[in-house]
Amino acid sequence: MIQNKQNLIAISLVLLFGVVIFFIGTDGFQAFTTESARSYQLMQNQPSFPPVTLEDSNERTYSFNEFADGKYVFITFMYTNCGTVCPQLEFNMADVYQSIPEKYIGEDIVFLSISFDPTRDTPEVLAKYRTYFDSDGETWRMARVNQQDELNRMLDTLGVVVIPDNNGNFQHNSAFYLIGQNGRLLEVMDYTKIQEASETVLDYLGETEDTK
């Protein structure tokens, strides 16, 4: 009987320990992969978009803040040689772009696709690439970041992990990013859920209109 009781206590303690390590290890059962943990952390911290100099498909050079100019910015990270995720990511971004009423576009929100492969994604390459997705090159621009240190800092701040494989390609995580009017990160969204993403963006835009 005593043996039984002790076993029971031991079992309870072990189970409790299990719950605790799983709880700590997954941010309270929220995040089972590093990717989900990353989005969760980012949305908690809301980091500011770091200062970077962009060069777009029209060979114009400007800083991120000049481009954003107090508007919401919808961002994706990609490289044009990518054959798998990036085209899908950009097509989905095009869908979000089209779902936003025209009155907001360029006024309250701008779109930006940033390449993390500046050596190959020259303005000419980007200019061609943007036409595949009906990006107008103005309210939705495609740009590269030429300074390697600026690029690294930006990817690092926003938790974009880019691993070059040995065939000139990159393995990278993908998401939609929404930067607020104050230049801080507001949302990291699942790029496969277009409807959800555009609703989230519209919510923000609607709020802005109410306060005007």
Place this chain on the structure above:
Amino acid sequence: MKQAIYGLILYIFLILPPVANLLESIMIIHMHMQMPLLVFSGFLMGRYVITRFSSFFEKWNSNGIPGILLFVIIWSYWMVPRAMDEALTLQSVEMFKFISLPFLAGIPLRDSWKKLHAIGKDILFIYFISMLILMAWIYIGADDQICNNYLIVEQKTLGWGSLALAACVLLYLLQLLFTDQSEYQ
């Protein structure tokens, strides 16, 4: 006693930073070689620990269930993709790996296994097989990177490796069913 020393040597060898880095650089070796070896080192060291503290184990793990549960929990925790990722990026998680696998999985496994009823062993085997198949399904099927530190190709390799392991455990169980164990005892 000799066994415990071998276990200790194996353990020290595994936690040497160059060895650890090498084993962790390949996903399938990280999960299906480094981690089991750590458990194995604890299993070997367990001999000494269990004799030394026999009254403790007798008192708190008399039927083997608490120990085996602890083993299962630790093993399952290290199957979470994020745990594997963080072992590479966070020092504290790496330390937890080196402590939990040998001491909280290897030693309890040794103490519990012989105490368990046949039915408990069967449940454990079935749990192993289903976890391995579940992992194979996740890792082969996922188009996205599950671990940020490893390529998708490695992820698929791990998936197929897990499936192969599941098949091996299944074969082992089947041969148990069709052979007369008493002949060998």
